[in-house]
Amino acid sequence: MITLLEARNIGKRFGGLQALTDVSLTINKGEVYGLIGPNGAGKTTFFNVLTGAYTPDGGEFVFNGSELPVGKPHKIVGRGIARTFQNIRLFRDLTALENVMAGHHIRTKAGVWGILTQNRHTREEERLTTERAYELLDYVGIGRFAEVVSKNLSYGDQRRLEIARALATEPQLLALDEPAAGMNATETAQLKLLIEQIRHDGVTVMLIEHDVKLVMGLCDRVAVLDFGKKIAEDVPFEVQKNEAVIAAYLGGGKHAH
Amino acid sequence: MNELVSAVPWLGKRNPMAARWLIIIIALVAPIIAWQFGRSWVRILDFALLYMMLALGLNLVVGFAGLLDLGYIAFYAVGAYTFAFLASPHFDIHMPFWLVLPLGAAFAALAGIMLGFPVLRLRGDYLAIVTLGFGEIIRIFMLNLNYPVNITNGPQGINMLDPINLFGWDLSRNLQVTETFSINSLFLYYYFFLLCVAGSIVFIQRLQISRVGRAWAAMRDDELAAKAIGINTRNMKLLAFSLGATFGGVAGALFGAFQGFVSPESFSLMESIAVLTMVVFGGMGNIAGAIVGAFVLAMLPEILRDIAIPLQQTLFGTVILDPEVLRMLLLSLAMILMMLLRPTGMIPARARYAHPENMKREGAL
Numbered sequence: 001m002i003t004l005l006e007a008r009n010i011g012k013r014f015g016g017l018q019a020l021t022d023v024s025l026t027i028n029k030g031e032v033y034g035l036i037g038p039n040g041a042g043k044t045t046f047f048n049v050l051t052g053a054y055t056p057d058g059g060e061f062v063f064n065g066s067e068l069p070v071g072k073p074h075k076i077v078g079r080g081i082a083r084t085f086q087n088i089r090l091f092r093d094l095t096a097l098e099n100v101m102a103g104h105h106i107r108t109k110a111g112v113w114g115i116l117t118q119n120r121h122t123r124e125e126e127r128l129t130t131e132r133a134y135e136l137l138d139y140v141g142i143g144r145f146a147e148v149v150s151k152n153l154s155y156g157d158q159r160r161l162e163i164a165r166a167l168a169t170e171p172q173l174l175a176l177d178e179p180a181a182g183m184n185a186t187e188t189a190q191l192k193l194l195i196e197q198i199r200h201d202g203v204t205v206m207l208i209e210h211d212v213k214l215v216m217g218l219c220d221r222v223a224v225l226d227f228g229k230k231i232a233e234d235v236p237f238e239v240q241k242n243e244a245v246i247a248a249y250l251g252g253g254k255h256a257h
Numbered sequence: 258m259n260e261l262v263s264a265v266p267w268l269g270k271r272n273p274m275a276a277r278w279l280i281i282i283i284a285l286v287a288p289i290i291a292w293q294f295g296r297s298w299v300r301i302l303d304f305a306l307l308y309m310m311l312a313l314g315l316n317l318v319v320g321f322a323g324l325l326d327l328g329y330i331a332f333y334a335v336g337a338y339t340f341a342f343l344a345s346p347h348f349d350i351h352m353p354f355w356l357v358l359p360l361g362a363a364f365a366a367l368a369g370i371m372l373g374f375p376v377l378r379l380r381g382d383y384l385a386i387v388t389l390g391f392g393e394i395i396r397i398f399m400l401n402l403n404y405p406v407n408i409t410n411g412p413q414g415i416n417m418l419d420p421i422n423l424f425g426w427d428l429s430r431n432l433q434v435t436e437t438f439s440i441n442s443l444f445l446y447y448y449f450f451l452l453c454v455a456g457s458i459v460f461i462q463r464l465q466i467s468r469v470g471r472a473w474a475a476m477r478d479d480e481l482a483a484k485a486i487g488i489n490t491r492n493m494k495l496l497a498f499s500l501g502a503t504f505g506g507v508a509g510a511l512f513g514a515f516q517g518f519v520s521p522e523s524f525s526l527m528e529s530i531a532v533l534t535m536v537v538f539g540g541m542g543n544i545a546g547a548i549v550g551a552f553v554l555a556m557l558p559e560i561l562r563d564i565a566i567p568l569q570q571t572l573f574g575t576v577i578l579d580p581e582v583l584r585m586l587l588l589s590l591a592m593i594l595m596m597l598l599r600p601t602g603m604i605p606a607r608a609r610y611a612h613p614e615n616m617k618r619e620g621a622l
Binding site: 025034038051052053073074077078082083085088091092094095097098101102103104105108110115118122123126127129130131133146147149165166169170177203238 | 460463464466467469475476477479482484487488489490500528556585590607610612615617
């Protein structure tokens, strides 16, 4: 097993609230890694710290053998980590195609001079970006909506588009924040197939999800967060039986109020 | 150009080729028609073209990158004063036009970056307030930098700027074609400015349909998501400010040379607002909107002024409302009507960010 991402003692505090306490975990190349926990457990905060939206108060991330820069989202994307958002954040006024093309930004190089003169390199890069964007839209299954302004897409398609946009950054690790939220059973089943396909194509996936069936059916390993602490990490089957996890979800035990 | 073509009512969608030629012909014959109403109308057209350049540049900042800039006229001022310093008897420097123009653009770009750095973290109303302040600071500098060392000549402004001189061809002199036929200088300026506007349109369209244009649009729609896909928002904002300022600077230098005189009063807050009004009126975020907005709002006050003064004189025997007051009044009225009737502008076309020739399917927007 090759380690792709290692989080070491990540801590994050918001004023008086300790959102993350010494969270350490490792994600191996090629796996689907689930991050679950009750509401407010710190899952999304962990994503935000990982992708540079927040700076951690302590700890570090090692990605592909070297430390990730802190608080520099574009550099982290450049290193190969892409994410989606819990509450969909598309570029509303851009078409599906343009959203995905925008996602390719970091892998293209044309500068202002090249753009103004429209030199051969720029035109070729632009053509490839468009071509790749069509491929990705087909890949996530919304190719026929390429020309639709993204705010007019249906909810499930917006989620797919967000995944396509994240994939356009050519990530090694794709972090999905509740991708199945608000989806019906059919859509969730399709999403599961898509995530399996993404893994099959060599992208490691990290997944925050509430849909237990999806998590259990999809993830190789699962970590459970509760009140900002990791309380369990194991294969899904074992996590399901873990007493601390049951207590965290159902109340009782050490967190009884 | 494509956006402008499809904005032509009726013809634009049916026959783009015809619409394209229609625009070109109108642009070419406009001053000849205006000449029939008096030379001042050609002059007004020349100014309308300068406003188009300003609106195009501001549209890049406000419409594409979503950065509300209320001090845009400052860059116009920087361009104009650069020209005044480097090509007038004021310091007795007379640098050639082709050197001063890029310098004006460069200084304006620099001013754009200077404005950009402190406002990187601001958005919306706060950004508007700081940019407004910036515009006023530049103007007040121009107004007061005549003491202890006289740099800007204060409120008197700088006079006798060199005219535009294209490799020995002086645009301020009528072009003598034959013994009896000469082309008025105003026409020469018109066609030169038209060329500049056409160049601006080409450049801005290229920027729009590029990784930079998409990054701006992404930042405008959702800054956090833009960061999350790897867009360096800091650099993209600075780029938007400096490129937008470049167009303002070029327009400013042309303005200075054309008018032969610059003074701080040409660069007041009201001018910033007027240019922003043009962008909003035409339709934010698309090139055709900026062009149409600038043209309509630059011409309308002049037309109304032409009507209003004689009308007031015949009705009341005296001029009650000063044309300048009337201009602001009409601008406000135009804005209010616009917000009520067509909140997305006269030409609410959605801007494209992908090359049509690279796309598989057309239409379905």
